[in-house]
Amino acid sequence: xxxxxxxxxxxxxxxxxxxxxxxxxxxxxxxxxxxxxxxxxxxxxxxxxxxxxxxxxxxxxxxxxxxxxxxxxxxxxxxxxxxxxxxxxxxxxxxxxxxxxxxxxxxxxxxxxxxxxxxxxxxxxxxxxxxxxxxxxxxxxxxxxxxxxxxxxxxxxxxxxxxxxxxxxxxxxxxxxxxxxxxxxxxxxxxxxxxxxxxxxxxxxxxxxxxxxxxxxxxxxxxxxxxxxxxxxxxxxxxxxxxxxxxxxxxxxxxxxxxxxxxxxxxxxxxxxxxxxxxxxxxxxxxxxxxxxxxxxxxxxxxxxxxxxxxxxxxxxxxxxxxxxxxxxxxxxxxxxxxxxxxxxxxxxxxxxxxxxxxxxxxxxxxxxxxxxxxxxxxxxxxxxxxxxxxxxxxxxxxxxxxxxxxxxxxxxxxxxxxxxxxxxxxxxxxxxxxxxxxxxxxxxxxxxxxxxxxxxxxxxxxxxxxxxxxxxxxxxxxxxxxxxxxxxxxxxxxxxxxxxxxxxxxxxxxxxxxxxxxxxxxxxxxxxxxxxxxxxxxxxxxxxxxxxxxxxxxxxxxxxxxxxxxxxxxxxxxxxxxxxxxxxxxxxxxxxxxxxxxxxxxxxxxxxxxxxxxxxxxxxxxxxxxxxxxxxxxxxxxxxxxxxxxxxxxxxxxxxxxxxxxxxxxxxxxxxxxxxxxxxxxxxx
Amino acid sequence: xxxxxxxxxxxxxxxxxxxxxxxxxxxxxxxxxxxxxxxxxxxxxxxxxxxxxxxxxxxxxxxxxxxxxxxxxxxxxxxxxxxxxxxxxxxxxxxxxxxxxxxx
Numbered sequence: 181x182x183x184x185x186x187x188x189x190x191x192x193x194x195x196x197x198x199x200x201x202x203x204x205x206x207x208x209x210x211x212x213x214x215x216x217x218x219x220x221x222x223x224x225x226x227x228x229x230x231x232x233x234x235x236x237x238x239x240x241x242x243x244x245x246x247x248x249x250x251x252x253x254x255x256x257x258x259x260x261x262x263x264x265x266x267x268x269x270x271x272x273x274x275x276x277x278x279x280x281x282x283x284x285x286x287x288x289x290x291x292x293x294x295x296x297x298x299x300x301x302x303x304x305x306x307x308x309x310x311x312x313x314x315x316x317x318x319x320x321x322x323x324x325x326x327x328x329x330x331x332x333x334x335x336x337x338x339x340x341x342x343x344x345x346x347x348x349x350x351x352x353x354x355x356x357x358x359x360x361x362x363x364x365x366x367x368x369x370x371x372x373x374x375x376x377x378x379x380x381x382x383x384x385x386x387x388x389x390x391x392x393x394x395x396x397x398x399x400x401x402x403x404x405x406x407x408x409x410x411x412x413x414x415x416x417x418x419x420x421x422x423x424x425x426x427x428x429x430x431x432x433x434x435x436x437x438x439x440x441x442x443x444x445x446x447x448x449x450x451x452x453x454x455x456x457x458x459x460x461x462x463x464x465x466x467x468x469x470x471x472x473x474x475x476x477x478x479x480x481x482x483x484x485x486x487x488x489x490x491x492x493x494x495x496x497x498x499x500x501x502x503x504x505x506x507x508x509x510x511x512x513x514x515x516x517x518x519x520x521x522x523x524x525x526x527x528x529x530x531x532x533x534x535x536x537x538x539x540x541x542x543x544x545x546x547x548x549x550x551x552x553x554x555x556x557x558x559x560x561x562x563x564x565x566x567x568x569x570x571x572x573x574x575x576x577x578x579x580x581x582x583x584x585x586x587x588x589x590x591x592x593x594x595x596x597x598x599x600x601x602x603x604x605x606x607x608x609x610x611x612x613x614x615x616x617x618x619x620x621x622x623x624x625x626x627x628x629x630x631x632x633x634x635x636x637x638x639x640x641x642x643x644x645x646x647x648x649x650x651x652x653x654x655x656x657x658x659x660x661x662x663x664x665x666x667x668x669x670x671x672x673x674x675x676x677x678x679x680x681x682x683x684x685x686x687x688x689x690x691x692x693x694x695x696x697x698x699x700x701x702x703x704x705x706x707x708x709x710x711x712x713x714x715x716x717x718x719x720x721x722x723x724x725x726x727x728x729x730x731x732x733x734x735x736x737x738x739x740x741x742x743x744x745x746x747x748x749x750x751x752x753x754x755x756x757x758x759x760x761x762x763x764x765x766x767x768x769x770x771x772x773x774x775x776x777x778x779x780x781x782x783x784x785x786x787x788x789x790x791x792x793x794x795x796x797x798x799x800x801x802x803x804x805x806x807x808x809x810x811x812x813x814x815x816x817x818x819x820x821x822x823x824x825x826x827x828x829x830x831x832x833x834x835x836x837x838x839x840x841x842x843x844x845x846x847x848x849x850x851x852x853x854x855x856x857x858x859x860x861x862x863x864x865x866x
Numbered sequence: 867x868x869x870x871x872x873x874x875x876x877x878x879x880x881x882x883x884x885x886x887x888x889x890x891x892x893x894x895x896x897x898x899x900x901x902x903x904x905x906x907x908x909x910x911x912x913x914x915x916x917x918x919x920x921x922x923x924x925x926x927x928x929x930x931x932x933x934x935x936x937x938x939x940x941x942x943x944x945x946x947x948x949x950x951x952x953x954x955x956x957x958x959x960x961x962x963x964x965x966x967x968x969x970x
Contacts, residue, residue: 841966842965842966842967842968843962843963843966844962844965845889845890845898845962848889848890849890852890
């Protein structure tokens with residue numbers, strides 16, 4: 181059983197990918213067939229993932245690989261393969277489980293969409309590509325799947341292609357991550373150059389094992405940093421985070437998939453996968469590359485939490501929370517807490533999917549309204565969504581004891597506390613905890629508490645009106661100021677959408693059982709150690725600290741935002757505007773990078789137009805002149821000669837034809853004259 | 867006047883020339899035929915003359931040739947007249963100036 185699943189691990193990504201192709205190629209796409217196929221593929225992948233998960237439980241630190249030669253060139257063979265270890269197994273189960281919930285939710289959310297079947301094909305593709313990233317035992321195979329993930333995200337962010345903003349967001353996501361992928365690719369080349377293999381584990385000869393690491397030596401820092409570029413792009417880290425909030429243009433289940441199970445998780449996963457490259461030659465657990473990871477993570481986490489404070493789009497707030505949580509995970513990886521980072525990644529997968537699907541439920545219930553200023557009082561109208569959303573919010577805020585997010589965040593804070601370089605990340609992350617609790621409380625109050633609001637629609641930000649349906653809703657509202665606003669139309673979502681919410685909420689709570697210090701099973705599992713039960717570890721001083729901080733954040737949020745509208749906007753308008761415009765990152769990039777590339781493209785255009793084109797024109801002119809010459813010669817030389825000859829022949833023929841009169845007597849006369857001449861000639865000669 | 871070969875040849879030439887002149891200048895098809903008959907007669911006269919003044923006048927070779935020639939000329943005249951009649955039936959004329967269908 182164990183060996184069967186190891187050699188057939190490829191089935192796990194292959195099933196959703198095949199399903200995706202089948203759904204895409206159905207001659208007459210039918211909704212029920214597409215849904216059944218997609219969910220069937222996901223269920224099969226989940227079952228296979230659990231089958232793969234079981235053997236990893238038996239021995240701590242289980243690792244099995246299956247390598248084979250893809251192709252050979254010259255005397256070199258390119259080998260790829262897949263690996264089954266706790267990291268891959270845990271990720272697979274999380275991706276397929278969360279993916280399944282999102283698929284089921286999408287059945288309700290996308291019910292009215294005309295491209296329903298295409299959506300499920302893309303979703304399956306996305307999930308399959310991400311599973312490919314997870315099982316890869318070769319950096320090349322990982323890169324291929326990585327790019328497939330990028331392609332799937334492009335297709336799904338731009339799913340509503342008829343909206344220019346969605347098409348632009350898809351392009352932005354694709355190009356921004358491509359910048360990071362360039363670094364990743366270079367790092368991969370360098371790795372191959374220095375170690376001679378791209379396999380991670382290959383019986384001691386892989387690039388993450390002793391021999392390979394020995395061969396890499398000092399260049400590991402640069403390789404690691406280049407590979408980290410890819411992770412920065414994919415996981416939305418500073419300075420390439422700009423695409424992630426724009427990716428909200430996609431349908432909400434896509435956002436859930438991107439932010440929870442796939443895409444952004446890929447970057448963190450990648451760093452965890454090639455962690456030996458980062459930690460090679462570590463002194464006291466610190467290397468230059470890991471320090472860079474920590475710095476990027478800290479900057480990203482704080483920046484994103486601050487920006488999230490001033491956003492009004494329900495999905496954008498969640499998007500920035502994802503950016504900030506990913507920063508937190510990067511910090512955790514950087515300070516050496518790999519297991520803590522991955523635990524948070526998995527827990528985050530559950531509760532962020534929960535939050536996004538909850539947001540989707542709200543948006544669906546309000547007819548595609550995304551502006552939190554127009555929401556409010558939904559806790560009575562959408563009770564299931566409210567309760568599950570609250571669970572997600574408390575997970576994200578890091579409320580300890582019964583929420584998995586709290587425990588994993590605890591682990592991360594614990595790791596940062598022991599970082600030998602500087603205590604700064606620890607304190608900044610503590611501040612991040614307060615900020616996270618603050619902005620999530622703000623969102624909760626805006627969306628679910630208070631009463632239905634009818635705010636001034638003139639002040640609505642630019643990104644709020646997405647669909648025609650949203651515009652229609654707005655018309656209804658502004659047309660009837662005396663009416664009860666959007667809440668009038670609000671309704672709880674159907675069972676097919678609330679069930680995934682409940683499943684995810686329960687998962688994120690039950691997940692706690694394997695996270696607590698009393699039985700740190702997941703931590704031990706990821707680190708390849710046996711777990712011990714010790715209830716005395718349950719109470720730790722740092723727990724009280726974070727409980728205080730979370731309570732402070734939520735309490736502060738409650739105090740500030742209880743009486744909306746936003747007091748922060750009035751108290752500090754300059755800062756608020758700065759944050760509301762996402763610290764003007766888009767504008768800065770517009771002025772620098774994009775402006776530079778525009779200048780370069782103008783230059784290239786000018787070169788093309790005047791220099792290269794001039795050369796081409798010169799040669800064309802020469803050829804044309806030669807043509808004219810040749811034509812003149814033809815016309816006046818050869819043609820005229822031929823014409824003259826034919827005209828002469830014709831004239832002579834006409835002359836001779838005149839003699840051929842048909843008069844028999846003329847012929848006879850000619851004969852007579854001829855005979856006479858012959859006679860004269862004969863007489864004269866003879 | 868002594869009978870010499872030259873005399874016969876001169877007569878024969880004169881006869882041929884008269885026939886040729888008739889064949890070339892007359893416009894009526896039947897006159898042309900008559901001119902041709904004259905030229906044939908000149909040729910026959912030559913045969914007879916060359917035979918009469920040859921080293922062996924005993925053998926009647928020249929006469930035989932002349933008799934054959936006259937027989938062929940009779941046949942030829944018959945065909946020629948038949949052609950003239952056919953042409954007349956077709957074109958309603960025997961004026962050779964109007965019969966220029968042989969023009970290439």
